[in-house]
Structures are given as C-alpha cells and as structure tokens.
Amino acid sequence: MTFAIPLLFLLPAASLHAAAPKPQPSAQEQALTVPIRGLNEKRLILPGVKAAANEYVSYAIYYWPDPAKPGGPYRVIDGKKNAELMESGDLQRLADMLRNVRILGDAYAKTHDKRYAVRAGQWLRHWFVNPKTKMQPHLAYSQIRPGHETSGLGGGIIDMANLPDTLRAISRLRRSPALTQKEWTAVDAWLRDYGRWLADSPAGQHERKTSNNHFLYYMAQRAAIASYLGDTASARACLEEARSRMGDHIAQDGSQPHETKRAKGGSYSIYALKAWFLLAELGEKNGVDYWNYHAPNGASLAKAYAFLYAMAQEEKRNSSANAPQISDSSLKTMGRTLSSKLAPNSPDRTLLPAT
Numbered sequence: 534m535t536f537a538i539p540l541l542f543l544l545p546a547a548s549l550h551a552a553a554p555k556p557q558p559s560a561q562e563q564a565l566t567v568p569i570r571g572l573n574e575k576r577l578i579l580p581g582v583k584a585a586a587n588e589y590v591s592y593a594i595y596y597w598p599d600p601a602k603p604g605g606p607y608r609v610i611d612g613k614k615n616a617e618l619m620e621s622g623d624l625q626r627l628a629d630m631l632r633n634v635r636i637l638g639d640a641y642a643k644t645h646d647k648r649y650a651v652r653a654g655q656w657l658r659h660w661f662v663n664p665k666t667k668m669q670p671h672l673a674y675s676q677i678r679p680g681h682e683t684s685g686l687g688g689g690i691i692d693m694a695n696l697p698d699t700l701r702a703i704s705r706l707r708r709s710p711a712l713t714q715k716e717w718t719a720v721d722a723w724l725r726d727y728g729r730w731l732a733d734s735p736a737g738q739h740e741r742k743t744s745n746n747h748f749l750y751y752m753a754q755r756a757a758i759a760s761y762l763g764d765t766a767s768a769r770a771c772l773e774e775a776r777s778r779m780g781d782h783i784a785q786d787g788s789q790p791h792e793t794k795r796a797k798g799g800s801y802s803i804y805a806l807k808a809w810f811l812l813a814e815l816g817e818k819n820g821v822d823y824w825n826y827h828a829p830n831g832a833s834l835a836k837a838y839a840f841l842y843a844m845a846q847e848e849k850r851n852s853s854a855n856a857p858q859i860s861d862s863s864l865k866t867m868g869r870t871l872s873s874k875l876a877p878n879s880p881d882r883t884l885l886p887a888t
Contacts, residue, residue, distance in 0.1 A: 570626045595611055653711050672693065744781060769820060
C-alpha cells in the first residue's frame with residue numbers, strides 16, 4: 534500500500550519560506566503613502582465643460598451614448614455605471630481624499646502617532662488651504678449629463694456624501710500637528726463657504742426638494758458642517774427639517790418607496806438608511822432624537838431596518854448568481870446600533886432580530 538505524500542513535505546525549506554504570503558499593510562499604513570491627488574489632474578473628455586482647473590467636475594455615472602442618436606444627448610441606464618465617465622472627472626480623487634483623511638484622523642485619535650496627523654494635514658492643505666491647489670467651495674459642475682442642461686441641478690451634491698464622516702475624523706485632528714492655527718482657520722472658512730453654497734445656490738435648493746437619498750445626504754452635509762463649526766442652532770434646524778420628512782421617505786411598513794423603485798432597490802434602500810443613521814448620530818450631538826422618533830404615518834428607523842432585514846432574508850432564500858444587494862455586515866452593525874440607542878421601553882425593540 535502506498536500513500537501520497539503531501540506536497541508541503543516535498544518542498545525545500547527555502548521554497549516554503551518564499552511561498553509564504555507577505556503581510557498586507559493595514560489601511561492606516563497605506564494611507565500614509567497613498568499619493569495626494571488633486572483637481573488639477575482631471576481629464577475632461579467632453580466639450581462644453583468650462584470649469585477651471587480647481588473646480589470640481591464629475592459626470593452622471595449612469596449615462597451612456599444613445600445608439601439611436603449618435604453624437605447626441607446621452608441616455609440613462611439606471612444601475613449600469615459608465616467607467617469612462619467615472620474616470621474622466623474628479624469623482625475618484627474626491628473620494629480618495631475623503632477616505633484617506635478619515636482613516637488618518639481616526640488612526641491619530643487611536644494612537645496619537647504624529648505621522649497620521651502630518652499626512653492628514655498634507656491632504657487638507659492641498660484640498661482646502663493652498664491657493665494653487667485648493668478646491669473651489671462648490672459642486673456646480675458635478676454629475677454633468679452629457680448633452681443635457683444640468684446647471685442649477687443638485688444631483689451631484691451627493692458626490693460629497695462622505696463629508697460628515699470625514700469631518701468627524703478631522704475634528705480629532707484639531708489639537709494635533711496636522712495644521713497651523715492659520716491653516717485651520719482657512720479650512721473652517723472653506724467649509725463655511727461650501728455650507729453657504731449648499732444652502733443658497735440653485736443646486737442646493739434643488740437638492741433640498743428631492744424625495745430620496747439625495748435629500749438625506751444633502752441635509753446630513755449641512756448639519757455636519759454646522760455642527761463642526763459650532764453652529765448648533767443651524768445644525769438643529771437642518772436635523773429637525775430632515776426628521777420632519779421621515780414619513781415622506783419611509784412608509785408605515787418600513788419600506789422606502791423612493792429607493793425600492795430603483796433598478797437595485799435593496800442597495801439604494803440600505804444606502805438611504807445609512808444616511809438616516811448618519812443624521813441620527815448628528816442628532817444625538819445636537820439634541821434631536823431620531824432613534825426613538827415616529828413619523829405621523831408610524832415610520833421609524835427601526836421599522837426601516839426591520840423591512841431591510843426581512844428583505845435580506847428573502848434574498849438569501851432565493852439566492853442566485855446575482856450578488857446580494859444588502860450586506861450582512863451592514864445589517865449587523867445597524868442592528869447593534871439600534872439596540873444600543875433605542876429607549877429601554879421602546880416598542881420598536883420588538884422589531885430587532887433576536888441575538
């Protein structure tokens with residue numbers, strides 16, 4: 534009788550050492566070396582865009598050339614991203630800045646390692662302080678729809694959806710060596726100008742009237758900026774306005790009709806619920822309770838969560854080749870958050886899954 538000898542025991546020691554995978558650097562370590570990229574690197578491929586080098590530009594990612602109208606206006610294909618348009622503007626560079634500053638700020642808060650603060654400061658200086666490279670404080674050229682008039686529309690404001698999380702991390706850097714006091718004053722001035730543009734511009738007013746996740750992330754940005762700058766009254770006003778419209782966004786059964794009607798309704802629903810949770814966290818800091826609030830139609834954050842939880846279970850039962858739209862990790866995090874935030878006697882506790 535013969536036995537197959539595992540390959541492991543046939544390899545020389547040097548080969549085993551060479552085959553060992555190298556440990557991957559952590560996200561925090563990677564953020565220390567990611568190149569800083571700014572708006573002057575944009576690649577404008579479409580005619581008619583008159584933005585200056587330091588003005589943010591992005592294109593509506595679901596728009597495609599229309600075969601029936603060569604050279605004419607693009608048509609929308611909901612849920613199908615146009616990679617060429619995504620790469621042509623500044624969308625990825627903005628996302629990289631927001632992500633890396635958030636990672637670096639959080640890393641500094643946990644470790645007090647000055648390397649993280651210094652690198653975060655370099656990003657902030659490039660985007661918000663240096664006159665030669667800083668972004669102008671508006672999104673007037675965001676989510677351009679090729680061949681369509683988009684001036685005065687606010688759809689691109691959602692490109693800055695991650696700003697509130699980044700501001701939370703930036704606040705942890707204020708007493709670090711990231712920037713000088715003069716530079717922090719410049720950052721505050723930029724945020725104040727951008728917040729004013731959000732509130733007063735035609736694009737901002739347009740976004741304020743939307744009825745889906747765009748409205749939620751718009752209000753979250755305004756509330757986060759005001760809270761960061763210490764303007765509690767303005768933050769509360771934004772948070773109360775957004776909360777007053779909960780019933781317009783969440784139905785009595787917890788569904789979010791403006792999201793579920795989209796091509797990827799589950800993905801958009803959880804994206805919107807994340808915005809509600811973001812508003813709720815800002816509300817905690819500014820005296821506006823979202824966690825235990827019920828809209829006149831009975832809607833609540835717990836009901837929206839329970840609806841998505843049930844949708845995810847149905848998704849699992851009917852699994853196919855398609856990737857799930859609702860991630861387990863997001864649901865678990867939301868469930869834990871609700872469990873810790875709901876009042877002990879809240880009837881919404883019965884909506885949470887047993888743990």
